[in-house]
Amino acid sequence: MKSQKFLINLLILLVAANLFAQDIEPRRWSALPVNSNILGAGYAYSFGNVEFDPLIEAKDVSIDVSTAILSFVKPLRIGKKLGRIDITVPYNFIMFEGRLSGNPASLYRNGFGDSRIRFSLNLNGPPPGNMKDLMMYYKDNPVNTTFGVSFALTLPTGQYFNEKLINIGQNQIILRPQFGILHNWRSWSYELTGSIYFFTNNHNFFGNSTKKQEPIFALQSHLIKRFSPKLWSSLSVSYGIGGESEVNNISNADLRTNLLSAASVGYSISAKQGIKLAYLNSTTLKDIGSNTHSIIFGITHLF
Template sequence: MRSSTLRLLALLAGFVAGSPACAQDIEPRAYSNAPVGVNFLIAGYAYTVGAVPFDSSLPIRNAAMRTSNAVLAYARVLDLAGMSAKFDAILPYSWLSGHAELLGQPIERIVDGLADPRFRLSVNLHGAPALSLREFSEYQQDLIVGVSLQVSAPAGQYDPTRVVNLGSNRWSFKPEVGVSKVFGRWTLESQAAVTVFTDNRDFYGGNRRQQAPIYSLQGHAIYNFPAGIWASLDATYFTGGRTTLDGVEASDLQRNWRLGATLALPVDLHNSVKIYASRGVASRTGNDYDLIGIAWQYRWGGGL
């Protein structure tokens, strides 16, 4: 029973991402199993410095922006036709300040408010059946294959007279497929996704801004320590996202690499803490930023 409890702690710790960014997310353990009916409440804080993390394709250069981000999230594990699934919602509130160049001219921005909320449904198609807490005590992960769809809604702060905002004034949709495989104490994961965008019809003075899809790959090497602690080394690459403004295509095709690390520390069966950081290591358009964050997670229900 003790081993199953430790395994449950390891799987539940850091079950939901708390990052304020979107296109450049790095999220280990996005596809894992947990007992049906378990709820998660997450409160976190993330700090970024560099480019604007909410929209990596803004037409600005030499950005020196700083953001502080409070993140509140909720998730629930579901039984979807016998497969384990998860619904989560993330609501960020951000403070942004800094300067950049727009068409060679200096600009400054100080603003706070809601960033765009995100909603996601993920389903484990193979290797992670829907289980009760009692059934989960006998579960051993091998290979998990899952899919998800994340939707970002245009509900964040947006001023069409400014080029830098916390909200994007458009919808985005991110379908993804993920694979997770256990090798002893190690878990190797990979995710592939594409993010598509609707048009922003009121961009910076009434312009119509379109953006091509962004294609992304993630990889994670996770080591499971005793007592339910785990740590991961993370990497992501994304490309695409060329923008068009009133029919004129920009030279802003993205090819970016980010590296990161995550540490999850269970406190008890109901509480855990996750610390994470990532850094842009290469970009074609100079839109890198550094991020560090911490999240507290409380979980209940499902027999816990």
């Protein structure tokens, strides 16, 4: 019974940590030329620890996650406005180790994670056009502000077995509306994005159970500096609260708040290829939760 409770709480904490970590991303409202497609590949390594209620008797629990990511971005012309579609597919290698009631315990999983598709629309700002059009707009408007909205779906495409308690996929749909502001003043930019995560129920949870989860509210901001047409960097911070869950209408009392901070740098190695390196720290502001560090590398190709 203690072992099952340990694993249930660990699963919930891992899911929440991954959700917050995936959401902090600078330059998501930046304009892109509509005649382009962007293919991306990346690798993220995350490690850290999980803090539990002492009653669970789980101590020294560590997380080690490697994730390979493929992404595709397509800018769109929607009337006189600029939109885009983002598709992300992760593949995860997850290991966690610790002590349960004083005895060593570990678990390893690998497989596809849940994919995500996001549609966004800039309500104002640069009109849809090619790269030359965008350069002319920014030359004529060195100080400008863009307001945008988006809607993302995380789909239950990840590896999931109902006979296993710990899975990579969540077997539920996550709906995430967003509203964002991007303000550019010459070589500087500031972004502010608000998000709400809504979760469908997992009716095929371990032990023929039903898992429910309350919404998560998150707010993130980014300060971005462009040093040259090829080089940029950013500092980011994000705060999230919510996500309390229950299994078979029994609360897990796992409401948490998370604070994320990140630093990123991007560089264009050619007219069509760019690279990005980022560091992300996630800290729980509760007595229980996860504290992780992530190092992320990505490369993009424009065609």
